[in-house]
Amino acid sequence: MLNLKQLFFFLVFFAASSLLAQDCQLKVSGIIYDIKSQQVIADANVYSKDRREGTISNREGFFEINNLCGGELHLFISHIGCSPRSVFINLTADTNLVIWLDHSNEVLNEVSVAADQISRSLAPQKTLTAESISENAASDLATVLENLNGLSSLGNGAKISKPVVQGLYGNRLSLINNGVVHSGQQWGSDHAPEIDPLMAGSLSVLKGSAAIEYMGSSLGSVILVEPRAMPTDPHVHGAAQYFFESNGRGQVINAQIEQKAAGLSWRFAGSLKKSGDQKTATYYLRNTGREEANAVLQLEKRYAKKWQTKLYYSLNTSKLGLLRGSQIGNLSDLQLALEQTEPFFTEDDFSYRIESPRQQVQHHLLKASQLFSMDKNRGFELNYAWQLNVRQEFDIRRADRGDTPALSLAENNHFWELKYHSQSGKGWHWQSALQYNLRDNYNVPETGILPLVPDYINREWGAYFRAYKQWSKWAIDLGARADYILQNVAAISITAPRELVRYRNEFLNPKASLALAYEFSHDLKTNLNLGYSQRNPAINELYSNGLHQGVSGIEEGDPNLKEEQSFKSSIDLSYQPNEHWNFEALAFIQPINNFIYLQPQDELRLTIRGAFPVFKYEQSNALLRGLELQANFDPRGPLRVDANYSYLRGDNQEEKIPLVFMPANRIFAALNYELPSWGAWEKLEFQVSNRFIFEQKHLWASQDFVAPPPSYNLVAVKASAERQIANNRWHFFVKVDNLFNVAYRDYLNRQRYFADDLGINISVGLGLKF
């Protein structure tokens, strides 16, 4: 690992020959390697934008460009399935380069001045690069992540959803945005994480057993949203993209600009998104439009050799419409809505209008880091992050109150971290940190409605350590952490007259993990992950009290809930019998004691709006287990086949009933056809893919208002290519989702009670790099 790591840092090294520079007789040559397999890469494109000269690497991975004049030169190296690289050279003599491309779709770690940090984790990791993210430009984060095996999304409507990993979501799954645990109103199943996937350099999922390095309530897996690596080129470069999608007539503009000048690397990126009413196979979904504006500013400066300062600020603002026909007042409204073939309020015409019910959300993240490396093997890192999440939700209300939010929350979050890492002479890597987090959740008193969740201040102190070592066939990664949590809550009683009720809670959450990796042979590798983690009950599980309109039920929290305890084991096996085949299998089992869930009570409670079923937060012992399979066939020709399958089961073991909201099993298969070039076109890729989602049959009829929807099958096609026009590189793509305009509903989408899911969607995209 370490060797590879160092190669990461010295991506390119120069071996200048001693030949005297002659005007316009210079030569640039090199060999291109795959960083993972260490094999040479043939058919890679090498292009100099400034000189308008290019070539393709031969079977030995070798390339050569002759008759170049001296001076500054940008080389752009790209290959199918790889993250392209840009190399800057000041050409004074014949130059020979060694270029490492990452063919595994994983993004290179940013170059760090501090000593090597522990390589991510031995937990199974899957990553989406910026290129594949941008092909889903108009989608939300959870939908983009659905492209990874074992991931699904849960939400309300096609673009308001949160990711689900191995059956867990919301409070039980942490999202790490640039090293900071994303903080927002995670409890709501219709609260999508406020992160624009287009601003990210990569999105990864770590299917781990305990998220040792991160504060927060994860019971194993985490999703990592990483920024792009900072520029190293002294010239201003940038990229711009435009996307259009037919369904919802959505438009996206995305641009970024970056430079490294006088030791300061900077990047600014922004995106604007707008879409209107989405359409199912046959009708428009009224009021499902979306407007978004996002921006990111990144600064990085290195002083001397030992100091480095980083600054990151991102802003995410969105206005999201919810299906008009999905606001209901009581159970009989729901019953009537279920009987409709088209939802109430469906209109014949398309509209960009966003009315109530709607959400307006703003999220700020500011992160400042100071890195100090004492020597090659030791370093400190000091991080501070501030997050502000402002969420307003508007319902249809009487007497012109439509513009008064029904829910208005402001959450301030401050995080401090002091991290130390070192590497001993014997090859052990150590990492440890002290962390402190302060979260202040405040109900803005403008709603005229009793708040759903109370005001509270949550303080959390944490410490962890991790150790990692690699031998020739073995690697071990072990860690432990503890968090002490102090909560001060100020709630309002639900009985009249309204009174103030204060609570004070303390929790102590230990976590521990052990991961082992073993290489039986070059073909066969395995990973074992074991982890214990604990999660204290979330504020809504403790104190929510009252009518939850969205689910037509009265939800009652329980202030006496205890911590959840999870013990997760997973084993991952990968087998590459030859260069054509790759197989991967992952199995996990996760018992969770004191699993907190909403239990329907044997009671209908009478209100002036009719009788409502009562749900209480209760605890029981749950068991989750799953299997994920993946196969890739690459005959080293233009054709490639990928397939994967995921299976998941969740049960409440005490009550002997299935767990609700568990993703259905799914199969995905894709046929890819790739050509390095065709005329002036380069990197041509074609894909036909098929996604089959099984019916969720592991559920009892009494557990839902209506049975889970039947299985469905979606076909998609995609084509993309690149072309050099003048000094710029253009990227084109066309994609058709739900090609056969199938009408379907998804179990994890609450909108399924009211309407079908999305029909056919044609998207086109145009990208430019300069």
Next chain:
Amino acid sequence: MKTTFKLFAAMFAFTALVACSEDEPESPVIPNEEELITTLKWQLVSQDEQDTLNFLFRDLDGDGGNAPLVETSDLKANTSYNARISLLNELENPVEDITLEVAAEAEDHQFFYESNLSGLSLSYADSDLNGKPVGILSTITTTDESSGNLSITLLHMPDKFANGVEAGDRTAAGGETDISVSFTINVKP
């Protein structure tokens, strides 16, 4: 650079200290729940003005909390009544009459009356600017003795032009339920 580091370190130490002094959240503002409907009063006056009947549904703490108070009355057979609904928010001081809000948005509201009492008929006695019924006022006529339930539903934003809605059938109306209460009623001789 060292100053930056010291600054960071000082910040860390400072906040760690601050963090140790336990702050309670400030007292939240108890919202003025002006929109809440706590009480439905339904008054029936016989057309000969001899009898006044009062029906009441009162739930002072809103959704959830304590159980509501329900009061009902008996109707007389072969009698016609003029009925009037009033909605109140009794949590407010002075008590707020929500009926006025409903009347002001009459085009976006309608009361629906459903009953399994045999021989009981009900007709709307008011209308909005489009000539569609609202149902704050209605007329009730009884025939035989019977007993059963009568439910009153107030819909916000129903499609008042949809099929059957004018006649008091809510099936095609859509909208959200603001009120849904039910009374047990006996029609006596």
